[in-house]
């Protein structure tokens with residue numbers, strides 16, 4: 001993504017030469033942090049202490065026109081603290097080096113000279129917006145972005161407050177994945193290099209020291225958003241993204257998915273460091289994986305797949321499919337299910353070892369509901385009336401009952417909402433201010 005964002009900023013800074021490509025200026029939604037006590041009348045929430053947080057760009061999604069606008073927006077966390085029935089909404093604009101630099105020197109200073117300086121690490125990384133994912137590791141909260149170091153945040157569970165501590169430097173590595181996998185004592189992550197066409201699988205210890213590295217050459221320009229990580233394997237999709245500079249003159253972003261080329265699946269055995277590469281004859285892009293399993297005969301990879309990717313617009317039509325790799329003859333089958341080809345969904349969140357929640361995507365409206373899937377079968381569809389889900393949900397356990405928790409919007413009002421996964425009843429609490437959409441979320445229960 002670093003190279004893509006470099007091209008994006010390059011084009012943005014060349015608007016005078018290429019007048020057709022015209023990125024609009026988007027105003028930040030939040031100008032400051034707010035804390036608001038919410039009026040809670042739900043007794044079941046007296047049995048929970050913790051935090052639900054959603055991270056995303058500090059833009060009203062209604063005002064942006066492309067995926068690239070969203071990827072380059074400054075990171076903001078919107079969260080709700082729970083303390084035995086007391087509930088507080090808090091938002092925090094992450095104080096990234098980029099943001100602090102712009103506060104001091106002004107916005108829109110990006111040009112080819114400042115971009116070159118940022119590549120030399122004299123200026124802050126222009127794409128370091130810390131806006132993609134939240135994770136907990138070693139009692140710290142991390143805000144991650146695909147082409148930067150993590151930012152450490154402090155969640156004050158007593159004062160219901162979020163603050164930025166700062167960037168976590170990692171020696172010998174320039175960035176880690178926003179979808180890094182956090183174990184108790186280690187981090188499994190990837191770093192990709194587009195010019196070398198190489199992905200590095202990295203293991204870090206709890207102090208962020210590099211303890212293992214496996215290099216994998218890719219067939220295409222690697223922009224790897226997420227990967228599968230098991231005890232034995234790391235797996236990622238090498239998708240046919242291509243650069244077409246002619247697109248700039250048609251007002252289009254010059255990177256797209258060529259779905260006529262094959263997709264390659266790399267399966268790396270972490271113990272033997274052997275790499276197996278399999279070719280699938282359809283060009284697809286995968287943002288997130290929902291399930292992986294292996295048996296004697298097959299590797300099975302379930303994931304929402306995109307047949308089209310264009311960073312110039314907001315078209316997002318992921319379809320849940322199953323890639324079945326025959327281990328003996330290497331044949332790869334991309335299994336499509338008619339029920340799943342007619343519905344768009346992404347943001348898989350595991351409920352348990354067998355069931356996953358996915359958010360239903362409606363291009364015109366946003367996320368309009370959830371499906372619960374057991375492998376490739378929808379076992380339950382949860383649709384709200386006149387309600388849009390804001391960002392990735394989580395599953396929270398309250399008194400031995402699981403609930404889906406998410407922010408929602410209904411009739412221009414915002415809520416923190418709960419769906420009981422036994423009864424499917426819905427409860428909500430009004431947030432008396434407007435909030436914005438986001439990407440990934442996190443739950444902390446204490």
Ligand SMILES: [Fe+2]
Pocket residue numbers: 179225226287288440
């Ligand atoms: Fe993601």
